[in-house]
Amino acid sequence: MELVPLDEGVTVVLKAWEIVPEDCNHPYSPDEDTGWVVGSTKADHRLAIDACKKLIEAKKKIRPILVIKKYEGKRKYQRLDGYARYWAYRELGTTEILCQVIERDIPGGQHKLPWVIS
Numbered sequence: 001m002e003l004v005p006l007d008e009g010v011t012v013v014l015k016a017w018e019i020v021p022e023d024c025n026h027p028y029s030p031d032e033d034t035g036w037v038v039g040s041t042k043a044d045h046r047l048a049i050d051a052c053k054k055l056i057e058a059k060k061k062i063r064p065i066l067v068i069k070k071y072e073g074k075r076k077y078q079r080l081d082g083y084a085r086y087w088a089y090r091e092l093g094t095t096e097i098l099c100q101v102i103e104r105d106i107p108g109g110q111h112k113l114p115w116v117i118s
Helices: 043-057 083-091
Strands: 010-015 065-069 077-081 096-102
Touching (some): 043 083, 077 083, 077 096
Parallel strands (some): 065 096
Antiparallel strands (some): 010 096
16 A cells, blocks of 8 residues: 655645545444434444544644545545544534645555654
C-alpha cells in the first residue's frame, strides 16, 4: 500500500459537511432514533473512534484527515483515510476539521500511520 507523506498536497480546514466520510469499507450508517449518521456500530471502529476522541480531548496534535476534491456541490471532498478521526471530531461536536487535500486518489493512504504527529 502506498503511503502519502504529510507534506504532500495542502493542509486546510474544511467544514465537516463538505467531506463524504463513507466509502466501500465504511458504509453509510444512519441512527434509527435520531436520523443522524453515526460513525459505526462495528466494535473495532467504535474502539478506534473512542480512542481518537480521547487524544483530541487531551489536545494532542492529530494527523489531518486525508481527502481528495472529487465532487461538485456541497460535499466536494471524499475522505481517503481518517475514518475514526473524522467521526471522533464529529461526535465531539467539531464542525471544522483539519484535512490534507491531495490530488491522487489513494484510499487508505495513511494506513497504520500514527494519529498523533509532533
